[in-house]
Amino acid sequence: MIRAGRQHLVRTLADLAAQQGVGIDHYTRLKPYAAEGFPAPVSSEGSRTRLYDGKQVDAYLLGKPVPPLPGPEVEDDGDLLDRRECAALIGVAPNSWDVYKRDPALVEARIEAGGVEHWPRRAVKAFQAGRPGDAAQRTGRPKSTGDQVPRDQVHGLVAELLDADPTISAATVTERLGVHRNTGQDALTRLRADRIADHIAAHPTLTPAEAAAQLGYPAGQVRRATARAGTVLRARHIAPYLTDVAAALHRAGWTTEQAAPDVQFPGDDRVVAALVLDAGQAPVPALVWDERYGWRTASSRRHPITKGAVPPSEGGGVRYLTGGITPPPDDVVAALTQ
Structure with a gap:
């Protein structure tokens, strides 16, 4: 993560190469950033774009002690988090965050640093607090209203619920997300069918019913899903x-x-x-x-x-x-x- 107040210090590998007066290809072949003692990236592990704290890099290149950054236990609402860190903060997969980030509040809060999207910790926490399914007072879709979740987000949200509980029912999806029961049922059926088909593709001797059982899906809830899985295949x-x-x-x-x-x-x-x-x-x-x-x-x-x-x-x-x-x-x- 980029610590609060340090966005202006962010440097990419291209910036570091230019600082050393070499091209990026030459720099990445030499990999000086892999040397012992070189400051660790501030980007999350597995990120495609490495980002570094410029003040730390400058100290290292001058042979001075590298100033430490606050430890992970120290949180500031001004910290900037990338997609992996945002997903980890609210307990979802990065792919789910790719859906959530379309929320208007998150679109407005988005900051680009080093060519990478980031969001202030405070914005992610605010989104989490108002996220469908997290508020204890939610009891499903209010009567005579439409779905409370944009249609393009339903699949990702239901997938997250199914990941957490393979036995989840359409009624629970309706209650957690505030969508119509038919919307929840359709999303569950499609997701389960696709996953059953994937499981059969990996284990060709299984029947759809056997694959559903191995995935933990209740037999009484997956009749449509097992039929659809055969169609998907x-x-x-x-x-x-x-x-x-x-x-x-x-x-x-x-x-x-x-x-x-x-x-x-x-x-x-x-x-x-x-x-x-x-x-x-x-x-x-x-x-x-x-x-x-x-x-x-x-x-x-x-x-x-x-x-x-x-x-x-x-x-x-x-x-x-x-x-x-x-x-x-x-x-x-x-x-x-x-």
Whole structure:
């Protein structure tokens, strides 16, 4: 961390190299900062950018005693913390902090030192005090109000709760975060399904139910998650094929860029994907792939997948392509020109 009142003393490796009159590449090859007695970085362990206290470095280079910094037990609200230190202070993973830092108060408090984002300790503590789920008086989402957590933060917050308690229920998520029960249930299902799929990928002999049990998920809470996990695994298996089709469509000049297919899991039990053909000369607005029926054209770029992924009847711009469930990518292109 950068101690209170010492931001102006922060130096990067590039600054230290310039101080010695050498280039950064030469400096990092020599690694003088690895010598015994050289001041330790003030950046957190594992940080990609090393930061040093300039007053300490100057003393070392002059052969003088290096002035000590306050020990870790001494805290000042003006200390500047990087993302790892902020995460540690509030007891979450750094990836969770990457979500939390979008909070308007934290955006305003952010300070850049040495090209690295930092936040004053006081701002992090204030955020923690008002963080959803920490206030004892919270009893869920107030009646007739929307979710109390921005939608883009729900996944990270629920992931944190699931990390702490694999048996957590949607009701507890609702109470802790102040979100609608459906929001909490959906986030839990998606997270558990992804983790079950990851566990099966690492242990292929397991069934979804066995993987869920090993992860500590209660059997009565994971019926949807285990079903979705199987769907996630099928989606991962088919992903290279869908990417190849997207590449073939791009080579044909029907997409302005090779975008990844929009993959959805309607009902959590089947895989459906959409590819929008946004180039002016494209023969159809979009293509939809369904693991049950294969490819079909769609009449809408905005909503190529129908509600519930119900297969529409042919006509009105909808045509089912022949060739089976996974025809070769070039055959898909050829079918669109017929």
